[in-house]
Amino acid sequence: MSSIFYSRYQLVRQDGSGTHFGCLLKIEDANKNWGVADISPLPHLGDLSVDEEIRQKGPLFRQALRLAQRDLEARKNSICLIDSRPVAINTLMTDYKTIAKKGTIKVKGDQHFPQLISYLQKMPELKIRLDFNSRLSPQAFNTLIEQLPKNIEYIEDPTIWNSKDWIEWNKQVPMAVDFSTENPFQHLNAWTYLIIKPSRQNADDLIAQCRQYQKKFTLTSAMEHPVGFAHGLHYAQNYSENVTGFSTLELYEKLKFNECFVVEENQISMKPSGYGIGMTELLQDISWTIR
Secondary structure: OOEEEEEEEEEEEOOOOOEEEEEEEEEEOOOOOEEEEEEOOOHHHOOOOHHHHHHHOOHHHHHHHHHHHHHHHHHHOOOEOOOOOOEEEOEEEOOOOOOOOOOEEEEEOOOOHHHHHHHHOOOOOOEEEEEOOOOOOHHHHHHHHOOOOOOEEEEEOOOOOOHHHHHHHHOOOOEEEOOOOOOHHHOHHHOOEEEEOOOOOOHHHHHHHHHHOOOEEEEEOOOOOHHHHHHHHHHHHHHOOOOEEOOOHHHEOOOHHHHHEEEEOOEEEEOOOOOEOOOHHHHHHOOOEOO
16 A cells, blocks of 8 residues: 655746646655656646645546656666656747747747747748647637748647647648647547647557557647656657657756756756656655645
């Protein structure tokens, strides 16, 4: 019988736009073997609060339990889940000012279309991923899609999921689905890429389904704590088929955990720091409670 412990945290945005609340989860077996994972809800995108996730044993809680159990088994058997191999990452652009010179970029888009198109046209040699977090209306996206440059790799969640509209748009530009109100595998013609966030989703099942249906996917972080990020990096090292989206650590003020990662030249890697997902000493130093 395993015991469950929690350690709540706050992540402060570098740009001053707010604070993110989450909770690390630790399971411990009768022999004091332990493993950790991250519960990192995004209430502004429809998640429960962290307290409600724990109380209701919601989907993020259940995924954290799965990952923590895997971490426990790895630590118990002296297995490292992450090695020093670098993982290719896109560059995250949160404004229309910084111009990248190479690689793949991810641009957080909005409804200021003239500024957005002008910005994209300054980087004709790069692969561009556009993410709107479902902010656009279908009418607005129909206007935008005619103006897009040719170097768009895909467009992620331009509108709230609507399989009928997305099927038509996917014929014009590759669509990527992140948040969906339906099972996307029931509407295979509506998207080209699936966004998979291992700290939030059962990545093993989703990757298997993508391969079964010969669909593309991008593995990405989810604005989570470095513990959740590390779990995702394990998947990126072993399953990624394209440039990943593990670019969100820099959005928050740095924690000691950030020092476990090395970011350089559109790549990220992790320093050796223990079995499982590592970070052993840091995890032993923080406070854990039953609730």
